[in-house]
Amino acid sequence: MAVEGKASILNNPGEPAVVEEILVDSPGPNEVLIKLSASGVCHTDLTVKNLNGNGMSFPIVLGHEGAGIVQEVGEGVTHLAPGDPVVIAYRAPCEQCPACRRGDPRHCYMALRPQQRIHRKRDGALCSQVLRCGTFSTHTVVHAKAAIKMPKEMPLDKACLIACGVITGVGATMNTTPVFAGSRVAVIGCGGVGLSVIQGAKLQHARQIIAVDVNPVKLDWAKKFGATHVVNAKEVDPVVEVRRITEDGWDGGVEYAFEATGIPMCTEQAVKMLSYGGTATTIGFPAAHDSVTLNLGDMATGVYWNKAGLNVCHCGDALPSHDFPLLAQLYLEGQLDLDGMVTRKIALEDVEDAFHEMETGDVIRSVIVF
Numbered sequence: 001m002a003v004e005g006k007a008s009i010l011n012n013p014g015e016p017a018v019v020e021e022i023l024v025d026s027p028g029p030n031e032v033l034i035k036l037s038a039s040g041v042c043h044t045d046l047t048v049k050n051l052n053g054n055g056m057s058f059p060i061v062l063g064h065e066g067a068g069i070v071q072e073v074g075e076g077v078t079h080l081a082p083g084d085p086v087v088i089a090y091r092a093p094c095e096q097c098p099a100c101r102r103g104d105p106r107h108c109y110m111a112l113r114p115q116q117r118i119h120r121k122r123d124g125a126l127c128s129q130v131l132r133c134g135t136f137s138t139h140t141v142v143h144a145k146a147a148i149k150m151p152k153e154m155p156l157d158k159a160c161l162i163a164c165g166v167i168t169g170v171g172a173t174m175n176t177t178p179v180f181a182g183s184r185v186a187v188i189g190c191g192g193v194g195l196s197v198i199q200g201a202k203l204q205h206a207r208q209i210i211a212v213d214v215n216p217v218k219l220d221w222a223k224k225f226g227a228t229h230v231v232n233a234k235e236v237d238p239v240v241e242v243r244r245i246t247e248d249g250w251d252g253g254v255e256y257a258f259e260a261t262g263i264p265m266c267t268e269q270a271v272k273m274l275s276y277g278g279t280a281t282t283i284g285f286p287a288a289h290d291s292v293t294l295n296l297g298d299m300a301t302g303v304y305w306n307k308a309g310l311n312v313c314h315c316g317d318a319l320p321s322h323d324f325p326l327l328a329q330l331y332l333e334g335q336l337d338l339d340g341m342v343t344r345k346i347a348l349e350d351v352e353d354a355f356h357e358m359e360t361g362d363v364i365r366s367v368i369v370f
């Protein structure tokens, strides 16, 4: 039987997100119905709105950083039961693509896809769910293998952050571009993702962690999360400043630079601030027309002579069934700070306000608590 609920929905391109009544179908085979407890608001939700759905059909249920309680399991689901606390993974390996078939699920080409099960109540229209999740909703249906069980003592209003921002940032330093102990790391952009990169670099025992942002409040927070140095990119050229901080008689530079802004120029900066043989990692979500220009031949910073590498991070190259419980454990042991990342707790009705705060205010994560 369909369950009644509410969701924050984009009904048409260019319109704000509004709360609508929904009907959610029962889960099909290998699916689970989840009653959401909390959902973080990630910059990607705002980007989906700003890019008019980014290819998804309207109406769209926003949200992909969710945690909740399993309410009903579909046929064939044996590893979960009603009442289980879970975090929703938007990139659970598909088990069919070439990467999964060769035993490399962290590089899965796609993700497990459930049927769309959320309808707008007033006309029955079937809704798209952002990144197959749709967590700005009282209820959602996801693939059972995308629902990752949490320890009972894990607070779900913190656990939700693991689903995207935290696994993306921490995973970038552990999986996408493993940071070695004693290395120098720069992080451009200190929002929810960038601060998680900083936490990951600290867990990996980086020697120097240089935070770059244009907002001094974000830079203060970056120090609390483990940055050893901060650079305000509004006041100085971050490439010059990072090279100055890391000067070692060999032109300085960091072994690893992570871009977490979604601004193409920042990926160029990340490449330019590398030491010889270093690796830049781009994390921000690009628009279709975004491009970067990388110099090859400059003797000091050119990609060829500096032997620079460029990686792309999708969701921290996560293996959710392994990584999410690990991050929960690190939180419970006091090694991963999730409490400090929840700047505001908000209601489902406040999504547009959260978007506004994200663009203009001093917020790491707004978390919708149901």
Ligand SMILES: NC(=O)c1ccc[n+]([C@@H]2O[C@H](COP(=O)([O-])OP(=O)(O)OC[C@H]3O[C@@H](n4cnc5c(N)ncnc54)[C@H](O)[C@@H]3O)[C@@H](O)[C@H]2O)c1
Pocket: 042, 043, 044, 045, 047, 164, 165, 168, 188, 189, 190, 191, 192, 193, 194, 212, 213, 214, 215, 218, 233, 260, 261, 262, 263, 266, 282, 283, 284, 285, 286, 313, 314, 315, 316, 358, 363, 364
């Ligand atoms: N690849 C992935 O899997 C993945 C996952 C999650 C988010 N994302 C993307 O990562 C990016 C960051 O997400 P978020 O939720 O942390 O966003 P956010 O809005 O919380 O943080 C962005 C930060 O960048 C800073 N910034 C803006 N302009 C800057 C500049 N010129 N130089 C330095 N810093 C600057 C802002 O002040 C802010 O602190 C977004 O593009 C988001 O869509 C990608």
Ligand SMILES: [Zn+2]
Pocket: 093, 094, 095, 096, 097, 098, 099, 100, 101, 105, 107, 108, 109, 110, 111
């Ligand atoms: Zn796959």
Ligand SMILES: [Zn+2]
Pocket: 042, 043, 044, 045, 064, 065, 164, 165
């Ligand atoms: Zn996200």
